[in-house]
Amino acid sequence: MSKRKKRQKIKIIIATIFALIVVVVGALANFIAPHDPNATNAMLMRKAPSAEYLFGTDNMGRCVLSRVLDGARITLASTFLLVAISFLVGIIIGMLCGYYGGIVDTILMRIADLMLAFPQMVVAIAVAGILGGGIFGAMIALGITMWTGFARLARSHTLSIKNEPYITAAKLNGKNGMQIIFGHIFPNIVENVLVNALTQIGTTMIGLAGLSFLGLGVTAPQAEWGSMISEGRAYLQLAPWVVIFPAIAIIITIIIFNYLGDVVMEYRRMD
Amino acid sequence: MSETVLEIKDLSVRYEDCDVEDLQVMDVSFEMKKGEILCIVGESGSGKSTLIKAIHGMDRTRVVNGTIEAFGKDMSGLSKKDRRTLMGTDIGLIPQNPYSSFNPIRRYEVQFKEALSAQKMEYDKEKILSVFEKIGLHDGERILKCRPYELSGGMNQRIAIAVAFLFEPDLLMCDEPTSALDVTTAGMVVDELVKMKEEQNTAILMVTHHLGIAARMADHIGIMKNGRMIEYGPAKQILKNPQEEYSRKLMEDVPRLKR
């Protein structure tokens, strides 16, 4: 058994290293980028990849490599921010519902049920559309339904530990509800919910890129992988590299984070 | 008659997903003849259930060393399909937790038909009902219309035993067959098993942690500890005069069912 676990641990470490590389590249995008991602140049329209422009240039003569890097920054930042906010909102609501129960719990969980009754991407498209685009609009659109999953998970974990002796002991020591929730429940359930959040990163990225592709995410001229692919497909025949490179970037990133989520889940199932 | 039914030689077994050195059964050897009851006694984790699974070649067991020969055929040399055809009428099994040995959401009637047709046997309702009666299942008609999840553990366990009786195998392996039964019903089952041996000359390999059951039916007893068969011999000899310290302790710990 232990050998399999060790092997799994190595897989996790490798996936984490790759994920960290992607994150560092995204964070340092502005320093690594060889050109200004938004600088246009009419002389350099749709140039094929060369030593100067490794990934070529797009319809407006912008450096595709710099735009892919800048897109990494935006994609990663918005994905992480969205997952983090949904995670925090979800876990807090879930803990409150699970710990206090009663009418508030009933109402909030009903709302969560309602949110789950809508297909997520349909709501996201409608809401992002009504909010008129922009990356924050897209994040709100996806976030509306996203917190519910975390809330349900946090609630069920809270319910399963709330009668444990250490919680009762804390109560007897005169700790109030908030102290117990954040001092005792949170540290005990956070790992479970965090792993779930990890598995949501890939799907969230796909969702945000999809909205950007439809023109409901980032606004021009900001680079983002989804919108780059959307722009580039109009002249796909003339300059396929404008689409291919952001496509490779998005596939690799999603594969890395999905793989990380998978191996961590599998590792935890081995216990 | 003293025809050999099962011959196990230097058998070592591990589970597929475990490490190579982590053996569940080590160097076990024994032989069974027709009309013989062998009880293997041991605590949980002693490897006694694994032994039965290995003989069946099931549940991801891997034979690391040694041979299993049933009816003169080397079991590990058989293809999956050939091994499957041995199951049922040649080698029967009453598994551990027999109440989960049926598909929980299909009616017993269809499951009996399926199993009987796999053995090329007729679906004979009267015969099924009479086997049911023998082990205290009186409402047979209703039971056949039920799905396993609707019945109690003890009921399901007895139905699994009934199937084994119906197949009339030459070698019957039982893995804790009375775990969910009360003492009276357990006694009925043990009596039926003994009767089966006497009437049909069935060889019965019984695995149990309950020395009382072994004392009541065994011709031979084997005692297993940490994967090894530490003691093996005629039942009377083992019960009267155990050689090993561990066996002696086992005798003292278990209250004996008197004949």
Next chain:
Amino acid sequence: MNVKKQILKKIIELIILLVVLSFLTFMLMYLAPGDPVEKKLSAQGTAISQEVLEAERERLGLNRPVLVRYAEWFAGVLHGDFGVSMTDEMPVGPRLAAGLSNTMVLALSSLIVALIVSIPLGILSAVKQNSILDHIVKLLSFIGNALPNFLISVLMMYLFCIVFRVFPVVANNSFNGLFLPAISLAIPMAGRFTRQIRAEIISQLDSDYVTGLRTRGVKEKDVLLRNVFHNASPHIFTIIALQIGTLMGGSVIIENIFRWPGIGRLVMEAINGRDYTTISGFVLIMGTIYVVINFLSDLLQQSMDPRSIS
């Protein structure tokens, strides 16, 4: 008797859920920022004075209380009348219906393709666990699951239209064939289905009853088809029902790429034109279909696996 009562209770819950859904959809339209009337008038080039705006609002009935407007809208929806478009004042209902039927064609064909691929692959790779075939299937389904469908469609256009020249490249990058859009939708879905079906079959194969069947000598074909697949199928229906939502979202994107005249293309036009009537009609229709499909899959699961009634 008890079962009937439960079903009745579920139907009542379903109706309440649908009413709440319609209310939320209406509020989405009501709370939307930006003034559709202003947008419409400015688009027509009319001079927009405050009075003109006010008169137009009054004429469209936008100044009455929310609940009255909701009740009126809802009553209309029940008769298939989703209101008139805010851009051209044509009734939205028939357009939505026409778009929906095209979307159905696309969605159903991609669903069928995905299932034809993933059910056998899922079962096969579960049965032959840890074999080379299993590893290949696992890898492919993992990659399929990681591919956004807009990416697949753009890459397929590149491959089939430009590299292999199987399909003609039309000037605006559009063609009306069902093939590429359906495949684009089907690939990520097949990836997810295969993974989930494989997991479900494996968990069934690990159940004690399978060992029981095998020790009774039941043929492997019967073990797999009449027992394992039989027991797994209600769960597989649930897996499919839960994917319908993703399919709907994906189809909006795909329809816009391939200019497929479905409801998704309609809604993107509506979003660009701030036509809230069409947007809310879209959300309501998609939400209702999703809720009803999941309700039916629940019922189906209970009729196939009576244990789940409780």
